[in-house]
Amino acid sequence: MATMKTLGFVSGAGFKCLNRILGIDLIPRTLPAIHSVPVRYARFKSSPLISDDSTQYTGFEISRNPEEWKFVQDLLPQPVIKKPSPKPEYPSGWKPQNPPADSPYFIQRTANHMLPVYLKRDTPRGVRKRTVVRYIQGDVWALEEELRAVVSKTYPKDIFNTMVNEVAGQITFRGDYVSVLKAYLESKGW
Amino acid sequence: MLRRLVMGALRPNSCVQAAHRLSTTTESSPSEVEQYSSDGFPPPVVLSRNLEFPTNDGRKRMAWVENIDTVQERKLGMIDLHPDIFAVPPRIDVIWNNVHWQKLYRKVNLVQVNNRAEMIGGGRKPWQQKGLGRARQGSIRAPQWKHGGIAHGPRAPTTRFYMLPIHTRLYGLRCMLSVKLAQDDLHIVNALDIPTNEPSYLEDLAEERQWGPSVLFVDDTDVAPENIAIAADQIKHMNIMPVYGLNVYSMLNHDTLVLTLAALERIEKQILYFMHRTDRAKLAEKFKTSQV
Numbered sequence: 001m002a003t004m005k006t007l008g009f010v011s012g013a014g015f016k017c018l019n020r021i022l023g024i025d026l027i028p029r030t031l032p033a034i035h036s037v038p039v040r041y042a043r044f045k046s047s048p049l050i051s052d053d054s055t056q057y058t059g060f061e062i063s064r065n066p067e068e069w070k071f072v073q074d075l076l077p078q079p080v081i082k083k084p085s086p087k088p089e090y091p092s093g094w095k096p097q098n099p100p101a102d103s104p105y106f107i108q109r110t111a112n113h114m115l116p117v118y119l120k121r122d123t124p125r126g127v128r129k130r131t132v133v134r135y136i137q138g139d140v141w142a143l144e145e146e147l148r149a150v151v152s153k154t155y156p157k158d159i160f161n162t163m164v165n166e167v168a169g170q171i172t173f174r175g176d177y178v179s180v181l182k183a184y185l186e187s188k189g190w
Numbered sequence: 191m192l193r194r195l196v197m198g199a200l201r202p203n204s205c206v207q208a209a210h211r212l213s214t215t216t217e218s219s220p221s222e223v224e225q226y227s228s229d230g231f232p233p234p235v236v237l238s239r240n241l242e243f244p245t246n247d248g249r250k251r252m253a254w255v256e257n258i259d260t261v262q263e264r265k266l267g268m269i270d271l272h273p274d275i276f277a278v279p280p281r282i283d284v285i286w287n288n289v290h291w292q293k294l295y296r297k298v299n300l301v302q303v304n305n306r307a308e309m310i311g312g313g314r315k316p317w318q319q320k321g322l323g324r325a326r327q328g329s330i331r332a333p334q335w336k337h338g339g340i341a342h343g344p345r346a347p348t349t350r351f352y353m354l355p356i357h358t359r360l361y362g363l364r365c366m367l368s369v370k371l372a373q374d375d376l377h378i379v380n381a382l383d384i385p386t387n388e389p390s391y392l393e394d395l396a397e398e399r400q401w402g403p404s405v406l407f408v409d410d411t412d413v414a415p416e417n418i419a420i421a422a423d424q425i426k427h428m429n430i431m432p433v434y435g436l437n438v439y440s441m442l443n444h445d446t447l448v449l450t451l452a453a454l455e456r457i458e459k460q461i462l463y464f465m466h467r468t469d470r471a472k473l474a475e476k477f478k479t480s481q482v
Contacts, residue, residue, distance in 0.1 A: 077468060078468055079463075079467065079468065080463060080466040080467060080468065081466050081467075081468055097246070099246065099247075106247045106248070108245065108247055111465055111466050111470070137247055137249070167279050167280065167281060167282075168279060168281060169279055
């Protein structure tokens, strides 16, 4: 039905060719009014409606129980990122922050409760990589010294530079050291 | 009764409204509240607020709550401020980004120069193509000619509009609020009610408390109390703004920022919500002019 309506607007040589090829008359005898809107539904909508035969559907019942509604609510998207409920162990291997006491610096977790260690590239899909540690408070230089030692110990042959942005609380390493730094910071409880 | 005492101290005129505004505020110890000082006013109360999304890094920021219904300052209490908003590092680059954006996005360049088609004349070929030993020329208004049209000149109207990423805008607000607090240019008042509509009252107030000279009052409603509206209207460097109008440029333009308690709550709530939204990645998408 929809096809017919749509095609009703299309007329011309090309369409007549189609008529010849298909051997059928696709142009309706009475053209629809110009002001009518062509119906171009997606395929699922242009197919005929399923009859109101309840035997075709899975059975259901309507419940207005607030206890059951809680399960639905858990599936709805949350407006804000919530704090994870405390558990001894998490299936993903994620660990909550357990900062060491008397540290000269503090590394704040991100809004997603993850470690703020990122891999950046100088150009999109480029080969020059940088590792950035963000959200550092306190003595950024002390942390830089510590992390430099860690990377040097893990990769003794590597020559890398670091850059400290004290105001922004960021340390940048030249090279990809995300896994090393993440593992180290996690082991320290950050 | 205890709650009413605290609220009464904060805003004698309308307890109900103050109680509504201080919905997340809880008072500390009853003994502090019930002791009245010699001048008849209750002593300052430490109001510990239940901050949403608390941090565990030990940063702590507090501010006095003042009154402005007398020229003489009276401390009404002390409240906690969220460290993620009032204790972030002063990123001058982020503040500059915000100010630059605010200056530019409203601008429309109206300068236009004529191109060769818009100049008068020039339709005729000045001399024949061959035979004169001269360079071939098609129009006296060609761009290489003196008094010719301008090639690739400015065309009006050219908008300078662009959109700063939302997280840069939010970070700018947080930086600016932190800077104002660190420089002792942020003051929190219970309400914007002043007893008179004389502009000299506001001037005396600023003089007495070493505010300003320029002061920006921010409330969470866009209908200011009549007295302060009339008074501030006559002083060009004292302005009133609702929370939804708060911006980096205005904060930078004014020496002192005065927030009401309600405005503070609203600002914190909004910024924290945007910082912890689950759809932050979608928010950070490139701005399209067709979007709402």
